Amino acid sequence: MKEKLKEIFGYIIVIVLVLVIKQFIITPIRVNGSSMNDTLINKDIMILDKISYQFSPIERFDIVVIKFENEYLIKRVIGLPGETVEYKDNNLYINGELIEENFNHKVTDNYSLNEVIPDGYYFVVGDNRGDSLDSRVLGLMKEEDILGKTSLVLFPFNRFGVKE
Numbered sequence: 001m002k003e004k005l006k007e008i009f010g011y012i013i014v015i016v017l018v019l020v021i022k023q024f025i026i027t028p029i030r031v032n033g034s035s036m037n038d039t040l041i042n043k044d045i046m047i048l049d050k051i052s053y054q055f056s057p058i059e060r061f062d063i064v065v066i067k068f069e070n071e072y073l074i075k076r077v078i079g080l081p082g083e084t085v086e087y088k089d090n091n092l093y094i095n096g097e098l099i100e101e102n103f104n105h106k107v108t109d110n111y112s113l114n115e116v117i118p119d120g121y122y123f124v125v126g127d128n129r130g131d132s133l134d135s136r137v138l139g140l141m142k143e144e145d146i147l148g149k150t151s152l153v154l155f156p157f158n159r160f161g162v163k164e
Helices: 002-024
Strands: 026-030 045-049 063-068 071-079 085-088 091-094 097-099 121-125 146-155
Touching: 002 026, 063 121
Parallel strands: none
Antiparallel strands: 026 045, 045 146, 063 071, 063 146, 071 121, 085 091, 091 097
16 A cells, blocks of 8 residues: 555656646747748747746847737747837837847838837737737737747757747
């Protein structure tokens, strides 16, 4: 009987560890839609890192997962608190200064955020700018709604690796 209880206890420990890791540290997430093409493709399965923002700040160009209403959005952080954002002739300007984007994205129509991003909010967009519901339409995203960052594609295997 003791041996049986030891064995069951081992399984319970493993189950609890898996649940804790999934709830608080990392979990799989699936790309839904084309708003991040060509960086991420519809149905890519990725790892959501839920813990790193506990130790380091959200940075420009991070790919993040946002809980928005009843959906999960995967977008790229462009504007940080205290900044203004403008796209002009497919170029990004932060606080009036040209910022080089070191990733591929589709053409971005001219856009100007007519306010300074307040503390606790971020301006996010999809890389497929013509087919993305993002801060240009939905407004700024609350920091508390950003669940974590993601960059590692697990599946399909031919796309395995870090996407930036």
